[in-house]
Amino acid sequence: MPRYVMVIDVEKCIGCMACVIACKKENGVADGYFRTRVVEEARGEFPYLRMELRSELCNHCEIAPCIDACPTRASHRAKDGTVQIDHKKCIGCKACILACPYDARYIRPDGTADKCTFCQHRIKEGKKPACVETCLGKSRIFGDLDDPESDVAKLLKRYEAAVRLEWAGTKPRVFYINKKFPGGF
């Protein structure tokens, strides 16, 4: 089983939002919903300021509370190791939405839960996820962490990476490298 991860080089994100809309169009995400976002967080007082632009999406956690919470097994770990939803089995109970600490899920208009799939359909064809493909800053990097030759493996070996809400114990597969503030923003 591959271990697909996304590494986000925070320094290279310029907040252009190309990823946000590329994802919507690639996946036909319904109006009013997004599977990924760019969060802008500024600290300090004029003129001593710093700011982080942080892409957020489903972390495809290794210990995924959304899977555990699902009563119908609609939320499941797919063969490729990603966390997916079987919409035929989903009853829209929202248990996964409550269980996910990352606000990565939503209920789409047909009443079932939905979220980022890591562009599973593209990975199958050997392509990168749409958000990675279009990232103007090459800030989003995707690959199989178990492949030591992959960009993601090399980056995570070289730089200290952070994950969101580490205390939640979910072992996320989306890693953040912030060379300016390696300990976290």
Add this chain to the structure above:
Amino acid sequence: MVWSRRDFLKIAVASTGVGIIGGTQVDKLLGLGRKPEDKPVYVPTVCEMCFWRCGVIAKVVNGKVVKLDGHPEHPQSRGKLCARGHGGIGLLYDPDRLKHPLIRVGERGEGKFKKASWDEAFNYVAEKMLKIKETYGPEAMALFTHGTISTYFVHLLWAYGSPNLGMPSYALCRGARDIAFKLTFGSPVGNPERVDLKNSKVIVLIGFHIGENAHNSMCQEFTEALGNGATVIVVDPRFSTVASKAKYWLPIKPATDLALLLAWINVIINEGLYDKEYVAKYTVGFEKLAEAVKEYTPQWAEKETEIPAGLIIETARIMGKNKPSVVIHPGRHTAWYEDNTQRIRAIAILTALLGAYGRPGGIYLPPKNPLTGYDLSDFCGVPYPEHQKPEINKGPYPFTEEEGVIPEIIKATLTENPYPIKGWLITGTNLIKSTPNQRDTIEAIKKLDLVVTVDMMPFDHVLYADVVLPECTYLERYDDIFEVKERSIGLALRQPVVNPMYDTKPGWWIAKELGIRLGLKDYFPYQDFEDYLKAKCQVLGISFEELKQKGYIEIPDTANPYLDGTSEVKFKTPSGKIELYSKQLEEAGFPPIPQYTKHEEPPQGYFRLLYGRVPVHTFSRTTNNPSLWELMKENAAWVNAKVAKKLGLKNGDYVVLVNQDGVKSNRVKIKVTERIRPDCVYVPHGFGSFSPMLKRAYLNGADDQQLITRYAVDPVSGSVGMRVNFVKIEKA
């Protein structure tokens, strides 16, 4: 190269056979006349969500565009698209699009129209235009234009016999920059700008918001440089997105940038940090420059700019140490104050002192261009008539270019001086939202016999039109072949990805049909645009079919990025050298070396109004786009946190901005932030449309341009300064 009309017709006729095959292939691509199927078809084309014009691969399923991706071969997209590029689908399927020709029935500005056929609409326009020509002369027609459609309508205007053309991209945007670079280096800095960002060690951005203006390849190269460890210096009253990427953020007092630039030049010269060999070999006027900048010490500049002298010196040294791989970005929208050309001249001079022009990591040289002169006017082979009256569009400014100064045309329309302007053609530009002093524009419109707009969306200015001609979107049409001037020259083709929706037509067709009715048939010697494109490809020595299939073809051996240091170089300036001291400016009565002038400051209780871009919108043109509107529905006015506290305003409160002339904005949310100086207010441009036909954009946010009732004019280039307005904040 120029060839006769007969040559062209010969080529056009010879290629008709190919035309039939081509047409069928397009039908196949579009899946026309076939049963729906799910198999996607990929068609290469060119984006027009902004003027960067990236290569696109459109994914079409069952005749519907489902995804747009960056063309991997095109040097401006490199396989990627910005948010606006991806949002092109939103424009195509926007239910508010202009769907058929309209003729006004109410008063101008009321937005009351009746549906018309193309014939009725053309006849209406042609009759009025012919009457204007007969009564006042052809010069009484003016054209305001932006985007690819300009190709056809400038041709039409010149064929009709008027020089009075105004492109917002000149005086309201990059005009001063282009003139300053021409004066200094003999060539403008190009579009895309010839900045060698990916090889830069130091990148200096003066009010230039990479990331917020999301020009595709520029963003890609900028982040590549960041990854390589480039030092970024951002000069901006606002902590912009790119300021957060910078090692040095210099929160400069607005309107004092020239002081900082002159002080940097002062330090670079005083400390001997300039490239002596380069300066000796390629430039003229160094001694006079050194003398002239003596007074502009860092200590002096500190008082003007509020940037500590130590920081001015430190940043100058970083540039000096890393020369020549330094980009001091010349900017794009440089229409700020009265001294725009001189400010950019200082950037050009600094660039030259660092030896960065024509050197790796600086500004690369224009590519060798074997293709000049291949355009519509060459193809028709008929010369344009000479005009009998002086050009109004160039104003009294000696270095203005033919793209013109829009406010000069508006002024002349209002005053009928030096002669009356009686008709306006407005194509591809939201004139109301792009031009300062809206009241003047609207008053001028009242004096006209004819207002025609060609556009895709019912923008604000459409409300004032007598006749509205709906252009199809860039995904539904052919356009003239684009010469892509990046490091190399390439050719890119925009081709229809789907058939035009509704009763909309391509710009080339609208211009041609109108031309025929104006008796200008000889200027449009082709039935279909494919005939023209095929003939043009033949002359260019490439295959039209190959271009259609690939979307982009690079012309080999055209790259010439750097000075090789050995051969004799002649710059296209009068001296053949880089002119640090400009005789051209001196002879025209302007300072040959930039001099600092102070600008008016906001009165008590007022803030300087600054404006800019957001990455998900292009001017006002995308604010109604369903896909992009969803990403950002309205703008917010940035106000410094301490100022907001004093005024008792909280983040997200709605306020009204009132300018120095009492003009009130639409209500707008405020963004309370530390990311801006206390002496200014910043508003992203293009929002607050007052066209009710734009159901999403209507009255969402504030319109910065409405508050820009005043403007300064740069006497050198005619560039219009728009950062000279002041606003106070009132509760909504």
